[in-house]
Amino acid sequence: MKKIIHYILPAVLLTVLLFNSSCKKTIEERNQQFPALAPANIDLNADTWTPILTAGTTFTVATPDAVTTPNYLADLNEIKSYQRNLTGAQKDIIKYWSAGSVLRWNEILRELVAKHNLPPYQNADNTYPFPNAANPLAYPLFPFSNPPYAARAYAYVSAAQYDALVAAWKFKKQFNRAAPYKNDAAVQALIPKSDLPSYPSEDAVVAGVTAKMMELLFPGDLDYIQQKVAEEKLYRIMAGANTRSDMDAGENLGKQVAAVFLARARADGAGKAAGAKEDWDKLEADTKAAGNTPWISLELPKRPPMLPMFTKVNPFLFNTATVVSLRPPAPYATSSPEFKKEADEVLAMSQNHSREHERIVAFWADGVGTVTPPGHWNSIAAEEFVKHSYSEVRWARNFALLNMAEMDAAIVCWDAKYYYFNPRPTQMVLTIKTLTGIPNFPSYTSGHSNFSGAAATVLGYLVPEKASAFMDMAHEAAMSRLYGAIHYRSDCEVGLQTGIKVGQFAIARGKADGASN
Amino acid sequence: MKHCLHYISRCYLCILACVAFTQTVSAQTENDALMIPKNYFCAAGVYTHNSWDKYWEGTFKRENLNLGTISSNVYAVGGNYGLSNKINLLFMIPFVQSNASAGTLRGQRGVQDINLAVKWMVVRQEVGTGLLSFHAIATGSIPVGNYQADFLPLAIGMRSRSIGLRGLFNYQVGRFFVAGSGQYVRKDNITIDRDSYYTTQMHYTNQVAMPNATNFLASAGYRSLKFNAEATFTKVNTIGGFDITKNNMPFPSNNMDATLAGAIFKYSFQSVAGLEFTAGGNYVLKGRNVGQNTSFFGGVYYVFSVKKDKSEK
Numbered sequence: 001m002k003k004i005i006h007y008i009l010p011a012v013l014l015t016v017l018l019f020n021s022s023c024k025k026t027i028e029e030r031n032q033q034f035p036a037l038a039p040a041n042i043d044l045n046a047d048t049w050t051p052i053l054t055a056g057t058t059f060t061v062a063t064p065d066a067v068t069t070p071n072y073l074a075d076l077n078e079i080k081s082y083q084r085n086l087t088g089a090q091k092d093i094i095k096y097w098s099a100g101s102v103l104r105w106n107e108i109l110r111e112l113v114a115k116h117n118l119p120p121y122q123n124a125d126n127t128y129p130f131p132n133a134a135n136p137l138a139y140p141l142f143p144f145s146n147p148p149y150a151a152r153a154y155a156y157v158s159a160a161q162y163d164a165l166v167a168a169w170k171f172k173k174q175f176n177r178a179a180p181y182k183n184d185a186a187v188q189a190l191i192p193k194s195d196l197p198s199y200p201s202e203d204a205v206v207a208g209v210t211a212k213m214m215e216l217l218f219p220g221d222l223d224y225i226q227q228k229v230a231e232e233k234l235y236r237i238m239a240g241a242n243t244r245s246d247m248d249a250g251e252n253l254g255k256q257v258a259a260v261f262l263a264r265a266r267a268d269g270a271g272k273a274a275g276a277k278e279d280w281d282k283l284e285a286d287t288k289a290a291g292n293t294p295w296i297s298l299e300l301p302k303r304p305p306m307l308p309m310f311t312k313v314n315p316f317l318f319n320t321a322t323v324v325s326l327r328p329p330a331p332y333a334t335s336s337p338e339f340k341k342e343a344d345e346v347l348a349m350s351q352n353h354s355r356e357h358e359r360i361v362a363f364w365a366d367g368v369g370t371v372t373p374p375g376h377w378n379s380i381a382a383e384e385f386v387k388h389s390y391s392e393v394r395w396a397r398n399f400a401l402l403n404m405a406e407m408d409a410a411i412v413c414w415d416a417k418y419y420y421f422n423p424r425p426t427q428m429v430l431t432i433k434t435l436t437g438i439p440n441f442p443s444y445t446s447g448h449s450n451f452s453g454a455a456a457t458v459l460g461y462l463v464p465e466k467a468s469a470f471m472d473m474a475h476e477a478a479m480s481r482l483y484g485a486i487h488y489r490s491d492c493e494v495g496l497q498t499g500i501k502v503g504q505f506a507i508a509r510g511k512a513d514g515a516s517n
Numbered sequence: 518m519k520h521c522l523h524y525i526s527r528c529y530l531c532i533l534a535c536v537a538f539t540q541t542v543s544a545q546t547e548n549d550a551l552m553i554p555k556n557y558f559c560a561a562g563v564y565t566h567n568s569w570d571k572y573w574e575g576t577f578k579r580e581n582l583n584l585g586t587i588s589s590n591v592y593a594v595g596g597n598y599g600l601s602n603k604i605n606l607l608f609m610i611p612f613v614q615s616n617a618s619a620g621t622l623r624g625q626r627g628v629q630d631i632n633l634a635v636k637w638m639v640v641r642q643e644v645g646t647g648l649l650s651f652h653a654i655a656t657g658s659i660p661v662g663n664y665q666a667d668f669l670p671l672a673i674g675m676r677s678r679s680i681g682l683r684g685l686f687n688y689q690v691g692r693f694f695v696a697g698s699g700q701y702v703r704k705d706n707i708t709i710d711r712d713s714y715y716t717t718q719m720h721y722t723n724q725v726a727m728p729n730a731t732n733f734l735a736s737a738g739y740r741s742l743k744f745n746a747e748a749t750f751t752k753v754n755t756i757g758g759f760d761i762t763k764n765n766m767p768f769p770s771n772n773m774d775a776t777l778a779g780a781i782f783k784y785s786f787q788s789v790a791g792l793e794f795t796a797g798g799n800y801v802l803k804g805r806n807v808g809q810n811t812s813f814f815g816g817v818y819y820v821f822s823v824k825k826d827k828s829e830k
Contacts, residue, residue, distance in 0.1 A: 019655075019680050023705040030721040107719070114715035121579075121764040139763070298621060300582035350623065355663055362665060362710035369715055369765045379713060379721070426621045433623035437766075485623075 030383060031107060036098035038192035039391040043515075046393040047170040050513040051163040052316065052400060053264060059256045061171045061249050064199045067183045075243035076184050082238045083188055090238055097235040098191045101206040102161055102395035103382055108228055109157055109210075110371040110378060112218045116145040117369055119303065119440070126301035130274060136220035143218070147447055148273070148310045148410040150372040153217045155316060155400075155407035156265050157210055162400040164209040164257035165202060165393040168250060172197040181240045190239040200250035201242040202392045207232045208254025209261075216262055264314075273310040280304050287421040293334040295423045295442040306441040311415035316404040317505040326412045326501055328494045331422050331444040342488040343432075346425040350432045350485035357483040358435060364448060364480040365436045373448050373477070374406035377455035380473070384463055397515050398462050405454040405506035409499050413450035416498070417442040425488060435484040445495030446487045449478035453499020454506070461507045462517060474499075548734055550650050550687030550696055552638055553599040556824040561609070563816030565591040569801070569808035572670070575760035576805060585619025587670050587808060595632075598823075607634040610661060613673035622671055628662040629674040647690035654683040656700075667709035667725075669767035670808060677727045677769075678705040692741050700732040707769060716759050716770060725770050728757035738781075745783040751799070752776050761806050771806040778802055791820035 065071040082090070097104060120129050120140035129140050136142035143149055177199040181189040196202070207229045214225045233251070236242035242250075283305070287294035297303045315323060332339040349357070366373045381402050385395060422444035426432045439447070456474035460467030478496045481487035510517070553559055568588035571580050595609030609632045616624035634656045641650040657680045666676035685698035704727035713721045731754045738747030758772030779799035786792045798813040 019682060019703060023678065023680065023703045025706065025726060027706060027720075027722050027724045027726055031719075032721075111715070111719040114719055118762060118764050300619065353626075358665055358668075359710045362667060363712065365711070367766075369762075370711075371713065371715075371719070376713075432621070434621040435623055438621050486621075 031099075034099035034103070034386050036095075036191050037100040037103075037392075038389055039194065039394075040389040041391060041394075042194060042196045043391040043393050044169075044173070044196070046166055046391070046397075046515070047173055049166050049169075049393070049397065049515045051166045052159040052404075054163045054167065054257060054260050057257075057260055059167050059253055061175075061200055061253050064175050064177050064245060064249065067177065071245065072183075072243065075245055076180055076187060078244060079180055079187050079237055079240050080184075082234075083190070083240065086238060090234075093231055093235050094190055094239050097203070097232050098239065099386070100392065100395060101203040101232065102158075102165075102392055102399060103386065104232075105157070105161070105206055105210045105228075106154070106378055106382055106399060108225075109154060110375045112214075112221055112224075113145045113150045113153065113375050114369060114371045115221075116141060116143055116218070117150065117372060119144060119146075119368065122301050122303075128301075128303055133216075133219060133271075136218075141220055145372070146306055147366075147372040147374060147451070148307050148313075148414060149270075151374040151403070151407045151410040151451070152265075152268075152270055152313065154374055154378055154403040156217065156261055157213050158396060158399040158403040159316060160209045160213050160258055160261040161206050162393070162396040163260070164205045164254045165396045167257055168200055168202055168205040168253060169393055171200055171249075171253065172202075175199050177246075179241055180243050187240045189241065191241055194241075196391075198242050199246045200253050201236055201246040202250065203232055203236050203242065204247040204250025205254040205257075206392065206396070208251035209258045210254070212255045212258030213261060213265075216265055268314040269312045270310070273307040273313060274304070275307075275309045277304075279308055283308060283418060283421050291333075292421075293423050293428070295421045296427060297440055298424060298426055298438050299440055303440050305418070306439070307414065308418045308441075311411060311418055313407075313411050315408040315411050317408045317502070317509060322505075323412055323415050326498060327416050327419060328445060328498055331420055331488075331490060331494075334423065334428065339488075342490060343425055343429050345489060346482065346485050346487075347429055347432050349483055350434065352483075360476055360480045361435045361484040364452075364477040365484070366448070367437045367439070373451040374403070374410070374455070377406065377451060377459075378403065380470075381455070381459055384459065384466065388463070394515065397510075397513065401462070401506045401510050402455060402458045404509075405458045405503050406451055408505065409450040409454035409502040410447070412498060412502055413445060413447050413495065414441075416445050417447075420444050425485060432485050434486050436486060438486050443487060444491050445498060446478060446481045446491040447495070448481050449474075449487075449492045449495025450499035450502070452477040453496040453501075454503040455499075457500045457503025458506045458510075461503075461510060464517075548654075548683070548685070548698060549736075550638075550652060550685060550689075550694075552602065552605050552636065553597055553820065555599045555601045556822060557599045557820055558823050559597040559818055559820045561593075561595045561597070561816055561818045563591075563593045563595070563795075563814055565593070565812055565814040567591070567810050567812045569810045572808040573804045573806055574763060574765070577763065578809075581620075583620035584617045584622070584670065587615065587617055589613055589615040589673070603638040605634075605636040607636065608632065615671045615673055617671060625664060625668060625671050625673050627664045627673055629664070630658040630660045630662075630676070633657045633659075644688070645690075647688050650687045652683075652685040652687070654681075654685060654698075654700075656681040656683065656702075665710060666707050666769050667711065667714075669769065672769075675704075675707060675727065675769050677707045679703060681732075683732075689740070692739050693737075694740055695737045696735070698734045700734075702730045702732065704729055709769070714768070716768065725768075727770055728755050728772065730755045730773075743785050743787060745781070747781045749779040749781065749799075750777070751779065758806075767806065773807045774805040775801050775807050775810075776803045793818040793820070 131140045131142035133142050176197045179198040180187045211225050211229045233247045284294040366376045422442050424443045452474035456470040459470045478492040570586040591611045591613050593611035597607045611629045613629050614626040636654045639651050660676040664673050681702035683700035687696040706724045733752045736749040753775045755773045758770050777799045781797035783795040796815045800811050801809045
């Protein structure tokens with residue numbers, strides 16, 4: 001008996017020790033590691049950069065109080081009173097936002113996209129309800145931020161942020177009021193110091209323009225948005241980087257710029273992108289009339305096709321005639337030997353159990369409940385941009401180029417999808433099983449391939465030393481759809497090429513906008 | 518010798534029903550008060566079939582015509598070794614195959630996790646007219662296969678290393694017994710193939726923090742040398758985790774809860790010493806973020822002495 005206790009006691013101790021220590025519970029997320037933004041170049045000449053929409057628009061920012069006035073001194077006292085007693089939570093707010101305003105607002109946008117990227121659940125009669133922008137909090141919640149919706153949201157937010165910052169730079173130079181820590185030695189700079197004039201605040205401009213855009217894009221989440229705005233405004237004041245008057249002026253300017261973009265967005269055709277039953281029926285009838293097999297929804301109950309009229313949305317980088325000219329040649333006819341060969345390849349992929357294929361499919365799936373493929377590329381871009389210490393205005397310009405290309409790639413891709421209305425492999429070969437969910441729209445060409453081709457092209461322009469690495473990623477993303485057995489090879493290859501063409505338009509814009517790289 | 522056989526007949530290794538989206542299996546043996554004596558080994562092979570066509574998205578119970586019926590076949594091999602009369606060491610390795618009867622999603626297959634347990638009979642004494650025992654059971658699981666945890670509801674497991682502690686009381690009067698146990702399971706973070714995911718917020722990492730879980734079991738039944746019949750009632754509770762939002766996909770760190778009712782039967786051949794058959798099943802009465810699973814299992818056990826002479830003493 002004694003002998004047994006000899007064994008048992010250490011065993012019990014060991015078990016308890018193991019129990020407490022064996023399982024890792026902490027996770028360090030990548031976006032929590034971003035350092036405070038210290039721009040390598042403050043891009044003081046950004047006031048001369050070409051804006052997207054607002055070149056001819058006049059904005060107003062009130063002349064700031066002189067740094068000797070009681071109002072300004074009161075602003076400084078507010079900063080000092082915060083800095084006397086910063087709580088842990090307030091320090092966390094400073095650490096979070098110091099990584100950069102454009103960076104964090106893109107993150108917030110991605111989070112809302114992921115939250116809302118859910119197809120509506122069917123009605124009792126097997127029809128589907130549509131989200132209603134006028135009643136965003138009733139089920140189904142508005143929006144359903146599927147890839148085209150998300151691509152458009154990212155584009156509008158980034159383009160508006162860019163124009164707002166170009167406008168802000170004009171006023172910064174015009175008023176030339178230095179940061180609080182330069183006007184009062186008792187104000188500490190809790191983030192890296194900058195020579196950029198602080199009125200109006202660039203952070204507040206970004207917060208103001210973004211929050212206003214969100215009234216259209218994510219109208220059911222304005223509580224969260226406003227909480228973030230308030231947090232960011234407080235951050236700049238607590239950090240000693242801006243006064244309250246810098247923030248108020250910036251937020252106000254941001255809202256003015258947003259108004260221009262909101263007017264465009266409300267008239268760009270996206271509101272009608274879902275189409276109606278007669279549109280859906282016509283697509284099917286036209287395809288049959290052309291002698292081809294029309295796409296049918298593989299969902300049960302059958303779901304109307306995703307945003308068939310998105311092709312009519314007004315692009316940022318070119319006009320609608322260019323959308324048609326970018327349309328790829330027709331896919332292989334469903335009765336052709338080439339089609340059979342491609343379908344057989346998809347079936348073979350479906351039966352391939354290689355773990356590496358599964359990994360690639362899962363990594364790039366970006367399906368329901370995710371940031372979507374444009375969001376994934378947005379995230380890849382953000383993590384790259386962090387390494388380059390861009391000024392806020394350059395962050396916004398680079399994201400605008402990327403995200404406008406993604407939106408226009410969505411328009412061009414959707415044009416091909418609904419022009420050809422081509423069936424998915426699983427519709428044609430019933431034995432094909434997929435490694436990821438099958439999207440509810442036609443096959444040709446692959447959306448992932450278009451998005452990835454466009455994104456890699458733009459990122460390769462912005463960061464030339466990584467151009468081939470980005471294109472390798474785009475190729476992998478495109479092929480993931482073949483490995484996943486949801487696309488034919490030509491969907492991926494042609495889609496990638498089309499996306500690259502769309503990306504070139506963004507490069508042309510980038511080369512001409514005065515920012516250079 | 519009779520005393521010894523009494524124990525041998527109790528060798529017992531069967532599979533607890535899959536309770537979650539994942540086709541998780543665990544050794545029933547660790548859940549019962551039966552021990553095998555020193556230097557005996559019980560080898561086991563168990564087949565389990567799981568299936569469900571309804572599931573809970575949070576608390577909303579639904580079907581999904583794009584999945585039809587989710588089913589899995591689990592083929593497990595395991596063993597139980599009597600280190601002493603009071604300490605048993607157990608292991609089990611399942612191979613799992615999953616399938617969806619509708620829609621296009623491909624089923625998964627592969628070796629899941631190795632499940633290990635150390636069972637220690639701490640107390641065993643007569644109380645009133647019966648025999649009361651208390652067991653402390655430490656369990657652990659280590660993923661063996663390189664399968665995708667983030668492919669619910671068709672993933673074959675969670676790919677989480679875990680460690681659990683269970684306390685078990687058993688009271689037997691004649692051939693009738695009642696038992697109750699409680700377990701706390703601590704789970705390790707898992708790694709998924711994606712580099713970001715949304716729970717109730719975005720996470721930019723491929724690591725997923727897995728919520729811990731508790732498991733409570735009550736059972737009662739009849740035990741004889743030849744035949745056992747037992748009714749079980751199980752409550753599995755995930756501590757934390759989040760609900761699947763409407764029409765979303767399940768995720769490994771969901772708040773998966775289930776209440777199950779089950780039965781276990783066992784028959785020992787008197788003609789072939791040490792050979793036993795077992796069969797049983799489980800049904801999910803109520804759940805949260807899990808499938809309403811029905812499972813059936815059948816298994817064969819064979820008990821033998823690894824040091825013949827000593828065990829006869």
